[in-house]
Structures are given as C-alpha cells and as structure tokens.
Amino acid sequence: MLTEPEMSSAHLLTPASLKKRPMAVSSPSLGHHSGPRVYIETFGCQMNEYDTELLRALLKARGFQFTSEGNEADVVLFNTCAIRENAHNRLYGHLAEFKRAKQERGIVIGVLGCMAQNLKKDLLEERPFIDVLVGPDGYRRLPDLLTDALEYDKRGLAVDLSESETYDDVVPDRAEGINGWIAVMRGCDNFCSFCVVPYTRGRERSRDPKGILEEVRRLADQGVRQITLLGQNVNSFRYEQWDFAKLLVRVADIPGIQRVRFMSPHPKDFPPALIEAVAEHPHICRHIHLPLQSGNDRILERMGRCYTQLDYLKLVEVIQRKGAITLTTDIICGFCGETEDEFQDTLKVMHAVEFQAAYVFKYSERKHTIAARKYPDDVPDQIKGQRANQLVEWQKQMSLQKNRSLIGQTVEVMVEGHSKKSSSQWMGHNEANVTVVWDQSDEPSPVGALVPVLIDDASPSTLFGHLSS
Ligand code: SF4
Secondary structure, eight states: OOOHHHHHHHOOOOHHHHHHOOSOOOOGGGOOSOOOEEEEEEOSSHHHHHHHHHHHHHHHTTTOEEOSOGGGOSEEEEEEOOSSHHHHHHHHHHHHHHHHHHHHHOOEEEEEEHHHHHTHHHHHHHOTTOOEEEOTTOGGGHHHHHHHHHHHOOOEEEOOOOSSOOOTTOOOOOOSSSEEEEEOEEOOSOOOTTOOHHHHTOSOEEOOHHHHHHHHHHHHHTTOOEEEEEOTTGGGOEETTEEHHHHHHHHHTSTTOOEEEEEOOOGGGOOHHHHHHHHHOTTBOSEEEOOOBOSOHHHHHHHTOSOOHHHHHHHHHHHHHTSOOEEEEEEEESOTTOOHHHHHHHHHHHHHHOOSEEEEEEOOOOTTSHHHHHSOOOSOHHHHHHHHHHHHHHHHHHHHHHHHTTTTOEEEEEEEEEOSSOTTEEEEEOTTOOEEEEEOOSSOOOTTOEEEEEEEEEOSSEEEEEEOO
C-alpha cells in the first residue's frame, strides 16, 4: 500500500478523485511495490471461483493488492452468477451495503461475470454507483478499467463476447492446497431453454490441451493431488484430434495426480471411451455427475435437453454395467407448465437410478432465455416448493441408505485437513465425493495422502469412522 506522499509524487490525480478517494492509489502499470487494495467476492459455481483466480492473476500482474476485508478495500469486485435467483438477490444486498462505503470512502465498485453480461443495461441504469461492468470474456481489460475508475472517475464497460478467448496464457493465482480446478473449455452451444449461460459466456471453445497439461504438471509440482476439470459443458471439449476422454486420461496419467474429477457434463456427450476411462483408469474417480433436470419427455423437450427419459435411463444402464460408478444429479422442479404427473416422472427416475446425491432447484425464470421468451413461468411457487421438498426428502433417505451400507467397510479417503467442527478429527472425501470424518489417532494423516478409513456411522451427507490398520 502506497502512503499518500508516495502516491501524490507518482500520479496526477484529478482534484475530484483526490477528494472523493482518500485511499492511496497507484497506477499499477508503473511498477510500484504496492497498489490499490482489491476485495473480491465470488458467487456461484466452481467455474466462477476459477475465474476469480484468473482475475487475481491479471490484477496482480499490474500491481494491485488484495484484502480479505471489504471495509479496507479501495476496490470492491463482485464476480457474479446469473443462474439462480438467490445469487441475484445476494448481489443486490451486497451492492446496497457497499454503496454506503462508496459514499463515505469513495471506493470503486465493479460487477463482473455472468450478471454483468446478462443484466448490463439494468445494472448501468438502475445502479449508477457501479463503476465497472465486465463480462466473462472481458477480464483482460479489468486492470485498465479499474485504473481509469480510480484515477479519473471514469465508468468502464467490457461486455463483448469473444469466440476465441480462453485465457490460456494466464496462470491462475490460486490458494495453496491439494485441490486444483482447471477450466478446459468455456461457453456453451446447447441453449437449454432455462439457462442463461450461452448468453453470458458465449460460444463453446476449448483450450489447447498442451496448455492444460502444462497447468496440471505445474499444479502437481506445487503439491496438488486432485484435479477437477471444469467447463459449462465439459465433455463437449474438442481440440483438433483431442476429445474429452483423451484429455481426461492424459491428465490422470500425470505423475503426482491421484484423483481426477470433472464438472459439469451433459448426458448427450458420453461416448463409450469416456465411460471406459471413468470405469478403468485408476486415477479417475468412479463418479459421474449426470444432470437429469426432469424425468418427463415433454418437459425435457421444452427444456431443450436433447434426450428423453429412456435415453437417460439407457445411459445410466450402460454406466452401471461397468460396475460401481457413483451417480449424482441436478433437478429443476416446477419448470414452465410442469403438471403433477410430469413431476412424478422425475420422481420415478430418481427411484430407478438411486442417485448418491441430487441438487434440487426450484425453477426461476432468467431474463433473455428461450424459456423466458416462449413459456409462462406458471407453476405456483408453493407447488414448486412442495415438489422440491418431496425430492429432497426422498434423496435424503436414499443418501442415508447408501452411506449406511458402507458401515463396516473400509473406504479410501484423500486427507484434506482437520474437520471444521473439531481439531481432534480429520476430514476428506472418498472417491464418490462423500465427506468422510475420522478421529485423530497415533497414525498420522498427512494432507494429500490417500488413507483407509473404516466406516462406523453415517448421516445422509457424511461418513464417520477411524483409520483402518
Ligand atoms: S448444457 Fe444447458 S444447462 Fe449446461 S450450461 Fe449449457 S445451456 Fe446451460
């Protein structure tokens, strides 16, 4: 952080901005050792967390610094998600809070990511205190836009979508740890009718596998043991002769990497080679997250999901024929026009597949989507809630039953650290990504190691046990 005299000798700040901004401001491009302090809050999915790592790298290279305290920051950034209603509402709450800080301290406020892209007009018009709006393809422009906002009080906008931007040359600024997330593709061409991603993140494009493998090797050298490959439609990855199955295997072959996962795939892109890779490669977790969304053909057709209930169940059968591969899913309840009978079809599929876990959402209309244009959001909220509760309750019982079936068995767990609730317990995840907690013993549990845990007890979300000798 520059002191005031250093700052004023290095910069010509406008009198207005000096008056409005009591915090020291340096132009990061001038290579000072300290710069404006940035606080970033990230909403939504793992892809957004990864994008925040990219943003940190881009800002750090230009001399910005970071703080974990919003009330100490010169710049407050929100990396947003447009998928769920509650992420919207949380952002609006936080913006109201920092609007006051802006009035008092003259901070710069930026909204980044999917909401910036999708709601740019509304945000610009209705919230004039936002200084910078940057969509997912405009991150490279962020340092310049922030510098302009800090020094000249200039409002900045970067919301053009790109057909080629993959940030392949940006090394993410990640926190230390054994988990590494890597985006292998960006955007989506599927246009599911409820989903805003194709509009906020643009067309599908995949990264050069050379860059991805280099990133994995670097992470392995830094002690990362588990890699999760990310993409809005991760298994549609294509680059010259490479498909997703080939990439997955090559990542899993890298020395030091013990476990590889991927998120989120689409059921339409599961060629036999991909299922083989999951079933057979010792370092690829035998776990597939397979979003169902609905179990009814009319609703699936309205959603634009490109499969029927039967297609989905056939795929599940092919996967399950390969042995014990854990399945988890996403479901949307109360999509436009969903009747009780159509909802019951979803429940039937859940009964048939017996997922390990299901992430259940009530449908909420997103601006600019196909569904928002074509279908009325006509299922009453109370019915959506009842249906969601029914699925959640059923899934809880199923998860409990599955977890209890492991009592008395030994599972392999990757050690992640002390349990959040007690420093006398350790925690990690098994291959199916279920949280496992075990009591500390004389045997060490080094972080990143795979250890055998004998399961003694289970809840719907957690397995409890002790180290097996
Ligand atoms: S596959 Fe469908 S739900 Fe997933 S990101 Fe693409 S459009 Fe959205």
